[in-house]
Amino acid sequence: MxxxxxxxxxxxxxxxxxxxxxxxxxxxxxxxxxxxxxxxxxxxxxxxxxxxxxxxxxxxxxxxxxxxxxPDGQFDDDLYDLEQEQRLVLRTMARMTRGGQQASSDDLEAEMDQERAYTGLKKPQDQSVYVSGRKALIDMPAGPVGTVRKLPLPSSVAVFYQPIAYAATYDRWWFGCPICRWPMKISVQQARGTKTGIAECFHRPHRTFGAKYHFKISDTGAAPELKPASSAPSLPSGNDAVLFPQVRAAIPEATPVKDHVALTRGVWRWTTVPGLVEVAMYEALKARGLKPELWPDLDAYDLLVEVGSGRHKTTFRIDLKDYSHPILLAQKIQADEGDAGGADWLAVPDYRASSLPLLTRVCGEYGLNVATAGDLGAKICGKAGLSWV
Structure with missing residues (x-):
């Protein structure tokens, strides 16, 4: 604050x-x-x-x-992630300890937009409705009002699309991240009497993948034209390469703020961002001949994959988590005594590989396996006699 x-x-x-x-x-x-x-x-x-x-x-x-x-006097946006992740942990702790009994769902759902959005998607108790609605939040976190209105979303979820935030606008324009399509953060720097605009995704890994640009400050009111802030990142090799984020456009173009809306930050951070990896993993496994299922049983966990049949069938119940601060994820796992939805695999995005040592120690206490999404995809394909890479 x-x-x-x-x-x-x-x-x-x-x-x-x-x-x-x-x-x-x-x-x-x-x-x-x-x-x-x-x-x-x-x-x-x-x-x-x-x-x-x-x-x-x-x-x-x-x-x-x-x-x-x-160091340049700006609020570090990664601290938003930390705050929201702490809220998730505190909700779980409250549920486990309040008065010695579980907290009511209404109390917990009121904590974050993300929880209320999930509740709205689950309300019809229809698996296909839930999947199509959640995919809509992942595929279109921002866009024209007319297009957003046509998304397969109940009104209780559609309300989380709001006018483009001031922090993501320059004059009357905004720019969608080429990876997640959510409005990028806009700032202006001044050096030696010259002002330069900066557009960068609020999610640090996306900035690392190239979602950071410069633009000239125009006196004519013309739409700014972005220039990459650095050279394109080198592509990974091995298992990581399969799910490496795809840049959806060469360079984002200026879009008018008028008549455009975007998801609130909580829904974007906890639905769109991890959902990109969930859907990418689903599509990669499906493309290799397997039959994965997204968010089974109304999101008990994120992916269900069955390999083989009969006595030789192996089932992978996967929950994917994208926490920028792994110690908070470890605390949530401890509070839940494993995965609350019954998953037996915890997957993290390949760009969170550094969190594996800590998570492996904690998850091992509850029989929960841990891997990066890329390595887990390779393991599943290997079990099925298929090639992942």
Whole structure:
């Protein structure tokens, strides 16, 4: 809250100060009376290591090395992921411990747009309706109002399409990420008296894959033309290559903000982003002659794949998770004592391979297997006598 207020120059000063003071009070309450922190020191620490805000006797854990504000004075959008991931963990913990009984679904669903969107998709209790609706959220996270209205979505889910966010607009234009198609973040940098516009996806891995561009600031009001900020990323080899994100357009073109809408950030982050990998894995397995099933039993887990038949049949129940902070996913697994939907495989996107050592240790306690999506696809194909690569 405080870091966003400190860096958001579009908000009135009095509102920014009010938010900073409120956040300072919450930090003081957490630190306790024996660990005072002046408002001035609190404000200064917002630009430094997040662990410094904690009392010395509190282990920093995943807060160590995390910065709320980037060196160029911008709020780090990856912290949005951290906040939302913490909410997911806290909901699960509340369900397990509140009054010694499970929390009501209404209490939990109210926490995030994503949960309410899933509820809307599940309401008809129709598997085909659920799959078509969820695929619509993945395939079109933003677009013209007229087109969005025609998507196979109930009204309770369609409300999560909102006008293009201010942070993703330049003048009267927005740009869709070439990977996920959601509006990219727009910022303006000034160096040596020259202003340069930057358009980049809010999801860091997509930026790594090339979803980051520069554009010239025009005085004529013409639509900006994007130029890649770096050379195209090198393509991976081996199992990772099969599900490597496909860039849907060479360079995104400016689209008018008028009469266009986009999913709220929570639905995009927790449905569209991981859904790209889920659907890619489904299509890759199907293209190789297998018969995978997407989100079986109204999303008990993400993929069901059966190989062989009779006594020789092997079943893969797969739940795919895309957490930017693996320790939070590990905590959720511990709270759920494995996978809540009954999956026996936890898959992470290939770009989250660094999380495997931690997740393997935690998941092993509950008999839950762990692999990257690419390696798991290769394992399934190998079991079926097929080639993955």
């Amino acid at each position: 405080a870091a966003q207020a400190l860096t958001d120059n579009d908000r009135p000063p009095d509102r920014r100060l009010g938010t900073l003071m409120e956040a300072h009070g919450q930090i003081l309450a957490a630190r306790g009376p024996f660990n005072p922190l002046s408002f001035s020191d609190f404000r200064d620490l917002l630009t430094q290591d997040l662990a410094l805000l904690l009392p010395e006797d509190v282990p920093a854990e995943e807060m160590q090395g995390v910065h709320l504000i980037t």
